[in-house]
Amino acid sequence: MSAHLYAPEGFDVALSKRWFEPEGYTYEAYRKDDGYDALEKVLKMDPDEVIEQVKASNLRGRGGAGFPTGLKWGFVPKESDTPKYVVVNADESEPGTYKDRYTLARDPHSMLEGAAICAHAIQSHDIYIYIRGEFGLSYRRLMAAVKEAYDKGVFGDSSMGSGYKLDCYVHRGAGAYICGEETALLESLEGKIGRPRLKPPFPAVVGAFGGPTVVNNVETMACVPLIFTRGLDWFLGQGSDKNGGPKLICVSGHVERPGVYEVPNGMPCDEFIALAGGIWKGRSLKAVIPGGSSTPILKPQPCQVLAKEGQPESEWPLETQVPLDFDNLKAVGSMFGSAGMMVLDDKTCIVRTLSTLADFYAHESCGQCSPCREGTGWSAKMLRRIEDGSGTEEDVRTLKSASDYMLGMTICVLADALAMPVQSYLEKFADEFAAHLESGKCPYPEYDLAPTGDAFWEDGQ
Ligand SMILES: Cc1cc2nc3c(=O)[nH]c(=O)nc-3n(C[C@H](O)[C@H](O)[C@H](O)COP(=O)(O)O)c2cc1C
Ligand code: SF4
Known part of the structure; x- marks a missing residue:
């Protein structure tokens, strides 16, 4: 190395x-x-x-x-x-x-x-x-x-x-x-x-x-x-406007070279992914979770916020070309968070990804606040149902309304840490949720588990 x-x-x-x-x-x-x-x-x-x-x-x-x-x-x-x-x-x-x-x-x-x-x-x-x-x-x-x-x-x-x-x-x-x-x-x-x-x-x-x-x-x-x-x-x-200094970013998921990178604040996301070797196995990019599991997902779709004034829509930059710093990620509706980026290729199931995250937050909720304790638990159950093909349209609607009641209602932001991804995944990948309901099974059977970057970590020695 x-x-x-x-x-x-x-x-x-x-x-x-x-x-x-x-x-x-x-x-x-x-x-x-x-x-x-x-x-x-x-x-x-x-x-x-x-x-x-x-x-x-x-x-x-x-x-x-x-x-x-x-x-x-x-x-x-x-x-x-x-x-x-x-x-x-x-x-x-x-x-x-x-x-x-x-x-x-x-x-x-x-x-x-x-x-x-x-x-x-x-x-x-x-x-x-x-x-x-x-x-x-x-x-x-x-x-x-x-x-x-x-x-x-x-x-x-x-x-x-x-x-x-x-x-x-x-x-x-x-x-x-x-x-x-x-x-x-x-x-x-x-x-x-x-x-x-x-x-x-x-x-x-x-x-x-x-x-x-x-x-x-x-x-x-x-x-x-x-x-x-x-x-x-x-x-x-070493940084960008109002974001001083160099930045450590850890990238995991479907890139050729997962790991920790030191880069200038404000490096465009697509350039960063290229630095990490690009999308693995010659596949294409489906989505990016830019700053750790709690941050809203980015999709390679045209983004008006990143466009110059008067730029025609056909030339708008993609959301996944956003400069990686706190302000630019906020402007496109996500967050830099703890800079734990996860890159997802075109074979990834978005519902399964969200379901895995929901299990984590349901497990880690401290239980003090009802919207968090109940909301994370029920969201996890509904997502598992949708993923295994037994979910209903009512589940998808309840998932959305539960996330509305979780946002900004609790002692800390752990509830938001699930509610924000839920809302962004539902909005940007509505078709995938619908495909699970319609076919009664997960349409992504070839889903590949990638090693996380810290699989190379030498801890425990
Ligand atoms: C659920 C939850 C988990 C957090 N975990 C960490 C963590 O592991 N490490 C960390 O530095 N900050 C974590 N934070 C953020 C801290 O509350 C706090 O904002 C941070 O330590 C402040 O340091 P900074 O100003 O240098 O970012 C977490 C916040 C929440 C809501
Ligand atoms: S929002 Fe924070 S304080 Fe409230 S139950 Fe969840 S983890 Fe506990």
Whole structure:
């Protein structure tokens, strides 16, 4: 496996730079590449100035929502009677997403440095890393990196010799997808059942142990040092408008080369698929799930939103040519989410795909809200019926109305994470649902299961 397969030719890779170096995950390897220089610099800066730089970088959260990172840090009150906390979300469980485990296993110090910079910016002395319980290699490498960071004086009573006290704790989850939702994560971190909290208050004001807290994704944190070492111009240059920095995208499904790719934010989706070797077995593209299982599906159909003013309809770009960033994907009715792309070829059954996703969300619902608990469960049952040929038109209508009652009605967005795909699949592939009902069986018997990109993952060693 060589690095050039995983980035466009000539692209100045930064987030995955050390992934393919032997022992690239060690403190020595990181330090050799100017690692921890950014922290040294930042510890001498005024915390507000640090936040302003992060705001100016247009860094957006890589965990799912794409929230501006500097803005989030700026919400943390300056004065607080309780300690403030930095929490790194390393739970990574969204189907199709497997980038953070690479950073944790192959370059953990970049994430630790980003978290340390965040701590200084919000004047916190405690970093918690909440890591998915199933991770083996990522967990071991992370623990080794935290120990190295203590030994080398990154953490401890005087971070980088600055006199600033900084501690770091690692907490393992127990295998619940919902604990990736930031407030469920905080509940779990506090030793309670991992169930999302009602918001407001948001974690920036009342977070871990009642203190103001920043929760950021692993990749978000790994981006932060680059803003200070490579500089704002470089960082902005790696991204698109309002979407700063490089981006890790994991692609699975029916492409020739599934895997994690580092690309500039805003790369057109069709170019990205070509980079991943194109559609496998010489087949054609049926659909793209762009940002993880919860994101609405894209179809290779003409898209007015992407067209220039006055462009005739026959020349409109296809929906699947959308530039991959948070704003452009939103404009075409989908989301970038956690950038876990799934590519589906022309032999794929859309109903079976949705049915599989519904089973996942029904299983992972925490059960607090009726629209989610009942809606995900019943949607999964109806979809299974439609797929096996015993569904009715009434099932399809109920599926749609159930999704209407799930959207925006619940404590967290897990219910939306199924309702949004349901609505987009029903709208864009109505003919496939109808074909199942009419023929009384699935019209796609040759459906091929593709390996997911993380089938190549070396965890568990
Ligand atoms: C059901 C659910 C699962 C989530 N899982 C994750 C996850 O595994 N990792 C993650 O970073 N964010 C996850 N999120 C998003 C977090 O709630 C939160 O927005 C994110 O950690 C903030 O970090 P960011 O601003 O750096 O993106 C999830 C959200 C929901 C609703
Ligand atoms: S939406 Fe679902 S997962 Fe989220 S709090 Fe409600 S029941 Fe739990």
